[in-house]
Amino acid sequence: MVTLNRIYTRTGDGGLTRLASGEQVSKAALRVEAYGAVDETNACLGMARLHTASAATLDAMLARVQNELFDLGADLATPPARDEAGTLRVTEGQVERLEREIDELNGLLPPLQSFVLPGGTPASxxxxxxxxxxxxxxxxxxxLTEAxxxxxxxxxxxLTRLSDFLFVAARFANDRGAAEVFWQSGATR
Incomplete structure (x- = not known):
């Protein structure tokens, strides 16, 4: 007998989904939007890592961040009021590690003289x-908090440190700043 492991449940067909707490909410709820954007960030990192395999230290950092983004998604998908023993939460230690890695990578880069345009290498x-x-x-x-x-x-x-980390990582992925593309203020006037 073949056992089917279906990926679809049909429970979301009416525009609803469940939070990790079991609470049913709209797929457009602010909490769902927040952890959905975290999921998108993770997918972008997966694409970036296609270009970082030769930079072992950076790739290892990104691999760890991808795993932590699942922690973050679980954290956001579980309202604090529903906190129970064993609820997966982001820790201050994870934030502090991001800060150390920002400092580590930034210490290997030349000081910024201008705004950086997204580009340079594919990884960046x-x-x-x-x-x-x-x-x-x-x-x-x-x-979400304002609501x-x-x-x-x-x-x-x-999230705040991660965006800083990704900026520094992008600079680092541009051959440690050598391949950066700088903004030229008013250059096309």
């Missing part, structure tokens, strides 16, 4: 895309 361009999607996830999480839906501090701090 992909990391800049991931950074902009991460910024959207951050805005969605803030929008009275709590977001835990470490989750919001993680």
């Amino acid at each position: 361009a992909a990391l800049h895309l991931a950074r902009t999607v991460c910024r959207r996830a951050e805005r969605e999480a803030v929008r 009275g839906e709590p977001v835990r501090g470490p989750a919001l701090r993680y």
Whole structure:
């Protein structure tokens, strides 16, 4: 007998989904938008990693971040009021590790003299895309808190640091700054 493992459940056909807490909400709910943008950030990192295999240290950092983005998605998908023992949450240690890695990579780069345009190497361009999607996830999480839906501090701090990390990682992926493309203010007037 063949056992089918279906990927579809049909429960979302009416525009609803379930949070990790089991609560049923609209697929357009702010909380769903927030963890959906985190998922998009993760997909962008998957694309970026197609170009970072030769940079073992950076690729290892990105692999860890991809795993942590699942932690973050679970955190955002579980409202703090539904916190129970064993609930997966982002930790301050994860935020602090991002800060150390930002400092580590940034210490290997020349000082910025101008705004950087997304581009240069394929890895850098992909990391800049991931950074902009991460910024959207951050805005969605803030929008969630402004609507009275709590977001835990470490989750919001993680998003903020992650976008900074992705900026520095994009610079690093541009041959440690050598292949960066700089904005030329008013150059096309």
